[in-house]
Amino acid sequence: MSTTVLTTARPEPATSEERSRRAVGRIPLSRIVGVELRKMFDTRSGFWLMASIVITSVLATAAIIVFAPDDQLTFDNFAAAIGAPMTVILPMIGILAVTSEWSQRSGLTTFTLVPHRGRVLGAKLLAAITVGVVAMFIALGVGTLGTLVGSAIAGVDPVWNVSAMHFTLIVLGSVLGMLFGFMLGLVIRNSAGAIVTYFVYTLVLPPLLGLLAANQRWFADLQPSVDYNFAQRPLFDGNVSSQQWQHLAVAGALWFLLPMAVGLRIVRRAEVK
Amino acid sequence: MGSGSPQGQARVAPRCVGRSIAATMLSMITVESLTKTYGRGMTAVDDVSFTAATGRVTGFLGPNGAGKSTTMRIMVGLTPATSGTATVDGRRFTDLPNPGRDVGVLLDASAQHAGRTGREILTLAQRTMGLPRTRVQEMLDLVSLTEDEADRRVRNYSLGMRQRLGIGAALLGDPHVLILDEPANGLDPAGIRWMRDLLRGYADRGGTVLLSSHLLHEIEVIADDLVVIGKGRIVARGTKADLLAAAGTVVRARDSVALAAAMEGAGLKITAHADGSVHTDASSDRVGEIALARGLVLTELRAADGAGLEEMFLELTADTQREGVAA
Structure with missing residues (x-):
């Protein structure tokens, strides 16, 4: 590498003639989404994060088959077992899709090739949602297989107790979790900081808010519409009343849309170093 | 080229x-x-x-x-x-x-x-x-x-x-x-x-x-x-040519102290360096005249080139350097 550097190849600057002939068009959004999707898989850590979606689905399914009593080998139990790791992995994917540009400083190149941060972040959001939805269908496939194999081993009839509607709500809930991670990544722009914040939000905050609700009547009334975690729970149960939709909308605006708007504003003005 | x-x-x-x-x-x-x-x-x-x-x-x-x-x-x-x-x-x-x-x-x-x-x-x-x-x-x-x-x-x-x-x-x-x-x-x-x-x-x-x-x-x-x-x-x-032309002349004499004194005596703005060379904004023609008049033996007389840009760089940015005046 150090001495054999004399090459005869020469870069040719494009002449104006060539440039006008090739009539450079604006980079289409679809191409940016494609590149952002590729970036989620092309590092070792990114690849294993994606692979972990499949791996944890299979492990969770195997665990149910091995440990659950025969009458518990129902589709909803498989779905719940697979869904649990998913609610952790998908937000991580959402976080890292944004923060790696800052933590790894690759944003210098990304935002120079596409000097419109809103477009790049929009493409990242679409890529993240795509991964989230595909991941849920992988979970659906593994869960279906688990139910068939599990009930066959146990010699019972498979129990399909998750409706298409319920599945759709679970997908929505998982994607909302992922988008929350995306938002944290955007606001914090540091991988470690965003991940820690995510766990504080999902693991530390709910019991504290629960404690508050148990002891303070005013908060117990208020909690459904200000606690985003709380408001998302009905999605996973498969039954969402119109009042619960309203609560979800209010809490979502407070915990997701507002900080997302602030984050977008900051990022579009901030320096990329 | x-x-x-x-x-x-x-x-x-x-x-x-x-x-x-x-x-x-x-x-x-x-x-x-x-x-x-x-x-x-x-x-x-x-x-x-x-x-x-x-x-x-x-x-x-x-x-x-x-x-x-x-x-x-x-x-x-x-x-x-x-x-x-x-x-x-x-x-x-x-x-x-x-x-x-x-x-x-x-x-x-x-x-x-x-x-x-x-x-x-x-x-x-x-x-x-x-x-x-x-x-x-x-x-x-x-x-x-x-x-x-x-x-x-x-x-x-x-x-x-x-x-x-x-x-x-x-x-x-x-x-x-x-x-x-x-x-x-x-x-x-x-x-x-x-x-x-x-x-x-x-x-x-x-x-x-x-x-x-x-x-x-x-x-x-x-x-x-x-x-x-x-x-x-x-x-x-x-x-680069213009800026270097403005970079002046580098001169060296057997007796560098006498040279520096002679040049200062002639009203030139000079910078004497530890290695015995003297840098000035004046042309080499003018420096040669001064040396001849004082009977000084020059060992080097040239337009500032190699060191010229460095000279200019340090001079132009002297008050903006962290190290203070470097030359």
Whole structure:
């Protein structure tokens, strides 16, 4: 590498003639989404994060088959077992899709090739949602297989107790979790900081808010519409009343849309170093 | 090997055909009254204006922290300017439909995801710009990264290899303008020679090159035009020949003390160096006259060249240097 550097190849600057002939068009959004999707898989850590979606689905399914009593080998139990790791992995994917540009400083190149941060972040959001939805269908496939194999081993009839509607709500809930991670990544722009914040939000905050609700009547009334975690729970149960939709909308605006708007504003003005 | 070489003209000529003179003149980088201030009254870039012309290598020179990188980041839209404009061919960088096809940029070779391979980094850029896939291998060949090196993760790259990869990425879109921040950093002597030839040839064939450096010698060898910046302000700009002509004369005598005294006695502004050489703004003709009149034996008398730029650089940026007055 150090001495054999004399090459005869020469870069040719494009002449104006060539440039006008090739009539450079604006980079289409679809191409940016494609590149952002590729970036989620092309590092070792990114690849294993994606692979972990499949791996944890299979492990969770195997665990149910091995440990659950025969009458518990129902589709909803498989779905719940697979869904649990998913609610952790998908937000991580959402976080890292944004923060790696800052933590790894690759944003210098990304935002120079596409000097419109809103477009790049929009493409990242679409890529993240795509991964989230595909991941849920992988979970659906593994869960279906688990139910068939599990009930066959146990010699019972498979129990399909998750409706298409319920599945759709679970997908929505998982994607909302992922988008929350995306938002944290955007606001914090540091991988470690965003991940820690995510766990504080999902693991530390709910019991504290629960404690508050148990002891303070005013908060117990208020909690459904200000606690985003709380408001998302009905999605996973498969039954969402119109009042619960309203609560979800209010809490979502407070915990997701507002900080997302602030984050977008900051990022579009901030320096990329 | 100036921009007037037959080959250079042959390739530059089509540029003017069918285009108005105004359009041809716009084929360059124009920075106008660029200012960037941060909170607490810190001014990183202060009313900076310059142009980098087609077919020429423009050296952007200044001590560390002078505002070179900030200026370049503003030019490509990574940092918003407080005021002023920067354009390429009369268009703002952010208005270019596919910037990588017009402007090759290398700001920091280390700013890449450490877990990606060199080939993957070029592939991402190739896809973003919508180029044929073969272009990636062409660039790897151009910057002499072997198959094995291209498939290694950037984490395991030396700084020199990162610079090569960065130059490959900048040239990937076949741009006609290059903006390079300290591209020679980390390259070994052979690598520096290689890059110099590459950029010289690129400019001779009609490209525009703006490169920054604090390595004076490097800039002096390669640049046609110079922009010197210190503490965020332009302290000098012009062709290298003009700026060096203004750099004065270096003279050495057997009795350097007597020489310095004689020159001062004649009213010349001088800088005496520890190695016995004396630098002055006066012409060599005038210095020779003084020496003859005093019967001093000169051992060296020449226009400041090699050290000239360094002299000028230190002089122009003396009050902006961290080390204080260095000469």
